[in-house]
Amino acid sequence: MSLPSLHAIGAILLTIAMFYGFVSGRARVEIISLLTISAIALGLYSFPLPGQAPTDGLKLAFEGFGHYALITICALMVLGRGLVTTGALEPASRLLTRVWRFNRQIGLFVTLLLAMAMSMLVNDTPVLVLLLPIMAAIAANGGMPASKTLIPVNSAVLIGGMATTIGTSTNLLVVSIATDLGLPPMSVFHFTPVVLMAAAVALPFMWLVMPRLLPDNSIAAGHEPRRFLATLRFGGASSGRDMDPAALEKRLPPGVEILAAPASGRLAVRATHAELEEAMRVLGATAAPAWLMERLQSGYGKTGEDLTVVELSIPRDSGLIGRTVATANVAERFNVALLGVHDARHLWPDERPADGRQITIFGEGDIILAAGAMPDLQEFARAENLLVLEGAKELPRTAKAPLALAIMAGAVVPASIGLVPIAISALAGAIAMFVTGCVRFDRIGSALSAKVIVLVAASIAIGRIILDSGAAEWLGGLIALGLQFLPAAGVLAAVMLFVTVLTNFASNTTAAAVGTPIAFSLAQKLGIPVEPLVLAVLFGCNLCYATPVAYQTNMLIMSAGDYKFSDYTKTGLPLVAIMITTLSMVLVYRYNLY
Template identity: 70%
Template sequence: MGLPSGHAMAAIGLTTVMFYGFVSGRLRIEIISLLTISAIALGLYTFPLTGQRATDGLKLAFEGFGNYALITICALMVMGRGLVATGALEPAARALTRVWRLNATLGLLVTLVLAMTMSMLVNDTPVLVLLLPIMAALATSGGMPASKTLIPINSAVLIGGMATTIGTSTNLLVVSIATDMGLPPMSVFHFTPVVLAAAAVALPFIWLIMPRLLPDNSPEGGHLPRQFLAELRIGTQSSTLGRNAAEALRPFGNEVRLVDYPDGALATDDRVRVVTSHSVLEDVMRAMGATTAPAALEERIARAAKNIGEDLAIAELAIAPDSGLTGTRIATSGIAEAHDVAVIGIHQSRRSWSDNELATAEATMAEGDILLVKGSMTAVTALARAESLLMLDGAKEVPRTAKAPLALAVMAVSVGLARVGILPIAISALAGAIVMFVTGCVHFDKVGRALSAKVIVLVAASIAVGRVILETGAAEWLSQLIALGLYDLPAGGVLAAVMLFNTVLTNFASNPTAAAVGTPIAFSLAQKLGIPTEPLVLAVLFGCNLCYATPVAYQTNMLIMSAGDYRFGDYTRTGLPLVLIMVVTLSTLLVFRYHLY
């Protein structure tokens, strides 16, 4: 086995750098993806592949933006948004609440099954967005602590999303790449029986054991309440004028942690940054005579609340992945000006897998962050609706329920047409999205909330990386390297190894990129080891979905991190056993389905 060609070495190096960028978390995913596309375009324009023109490299780099898989993903995002906006899933959520009030253990089981079922046809994120406030509300009313339910429910959502070709964008990407490489097209439910059988094996662990492995992070369980970073502003009437910050906060003991404060005695307009809980923050503000927003803003939101006859309220809002606040800073977000609401604190999710420190107040906001906001309930609710935030006390956007049956019908017809083979999924999904627009299930001015720029750019970059890995011969060389250690393994062992390889990639980088790298390698391995291509492609697809072991493996993992007050170890402790269960079960089922014994 010789060394790879120069182009292949460059492709492997670029992919490695991209993976490192995702793992380190130093740059946003969109930026890394765009830099990757640019590197491919410039590299292949300057050093074209053998027998190709310079412009062919540009076509390869940018064709992902026009790929039918990406179009399908965008169309499904729009239809998923339609289901959420019309409240089409609300009846199931209301029934779920009633079951929980009867029995918590039974409620968790029903929730897991419901989450799996819904995520088979609706993108994973909207399903979790629907369930997260319900779990938070049930926890505060005497149900299981949210920290014991959110990771199990997220795992169920991910398993359900793995069960159909449209369940996740990763599935569509793998199927698209495999079809382009010559594998016969897969229908929507092509591999659903395999995943459902594996889900039945994993369900007892998720339902009965996983909650026992998770901490009780509720205050009732002895855990510190959620901690918010807040900035106290010292006014002219403050009782702390002339005293230093540490002395002023001494009565609160360990309940308040000073982060940044002026040296010496406090003066008017000084700012003191602290980390404390919601309830203690209010006590500190009263005791110090301090505010957490500019005086003019405090007066404005009080006047706005009085004008509509409401009292001021304080609420906790979680930033969803499709929020327009992602990537902005509090000071420049325009929240106060647009909504008459003040952000008085922020509980920040960890920005990367190795991040265990609270970020600074100047850090950009990210999915999973929780904002502590003050204003009238009307203004707070309007903010949540406009910026796609989840109110953790259960309040949410009022759905257009009159259109709920229509939204469900559009989704059912789109999937049904693809299921029976009348139309390709790309055409049926695109037609469904157009119908959603025309009928008002999704408003044109809200399309930005339906489409995720991060997902679009990431998928386009992953398609380009997959093509480069294949065209340069990197997939061929890597498959030879991997095959050296797999020749003596039975078919089940090979499938398990391929699945584990992609599981590692997806838990520390991104699902689409793992799919783009793994699928071409699966084709080459099939030829070298004499195993049918389809089960190896499915091993890649399944491996890319086993993203339970780290918080950065998938966006829903990050979304629940702050809401459940989880740490990295919580994902590992529960995720690794589940990965093992799924790998063993899925590889065994593939062996029997394709008669590889």
């Protein structure tokens, strides 16, 4: 086998560097994506591909931003946002609540089925955002502990998202790249029967076995409740203002952990919500600036709204990520007090200012303890894309819900029966959402994720350079050497497993962009039809159950369920094995490869 060209070597090294950047977590996904695009543009401008001009390299690097796959993904984000903001999915949540009241096991079974069904047409993240507070409320009212239900529900959402071309942005990317390479277009439900057969095999495991493998992290079972990092502030009348650390430790509730010596009237602590309330009471302190708490308490006389304390989870697309309490300026913008923060990953800075303040940078999966009037808290949650875990949260109820459902159906049905491409019907549906007011123009930032947009554009560029440089052909030949003696089912399983490993430790979008051209090369070298190999790549990109960093929904449930890394592996690895085995066998049967 001949050595790859210099361009192919460069493309492979750049792909490895991109994957390493995602795995290491040292830089934001957007930064890594933009650096990748820049490297491709500068590299091909300085060293063009054979037979191409320098400007052709610039076109290759930046064409992802205008690719129809990215336009379709953005349009589907808007459609999904319209369903959520109008409350069109609320009947599903009411059904779940009624079933859970009847029987817990039946409730979990119905929840898994609904999660699969909804995520076939709506992106995975909005579906989980809808279900997460429902599951938390059910657990609080005597249902199964959230720690035993959230991973199974998340797995069901991911399997449902795998079942259609529009279920996830990754599916659309694989299908779009495959179409560009010559594969006939796939309809919305083209491979749904394959996934449903595998889901039928996996469902008993998710329903009956997964909850038994997961811990009971509820307070009733003796599990320690969520602990928040907070700063106690001592006013002039506070009894703790002049105490030394030893005296403070004696006065504080037993579970409160002092993180730094008191300075400038501040004391950094870590405590549960109940312990924090007790500490404020015995010391006469506040967890937010005294002037802010006075303003919030005085607001009751004007509005009649009681102060409410809620827990808010930070998802991947929140505007708070990367900001601090000071730069977020929540008090002035929303009239809300931030009392404490629970970090899902327990990575707090070691260096702290001398005045005892905690400089906390918000990250994905963190949970905020906030106080304020409920309307202000809801506005805060809407504006920053936060998820309310504790406290009353009214889902939107508008007369536009039936209209949003009709628009979604109008976008999906014509594409599913082949009347129009999904890119056209989704774009028309997104425009209809705006025109009818189901999604407001000033909320476009809540509908679209800049991180997803840049990542998809970079993935399209890396996929093109892997193909055009000859790297895909060389890698396909290398992989074919190891797979040529395997039966078709073994080849499909190996490809699926390879992409699954990349997905669980790096980016499923980039794994899709790299794996799809390799699948075409493998098909030519092994004499296997290209479509089942492309589907093996697509399915592998969705088997992201085994690590919390594999997909944004995995991280979203980590704090809410108080999970450890091992909880994902001991439930996710068996599920990955079940899905790879079943999907490979079904693909062999469907495409007559036996």
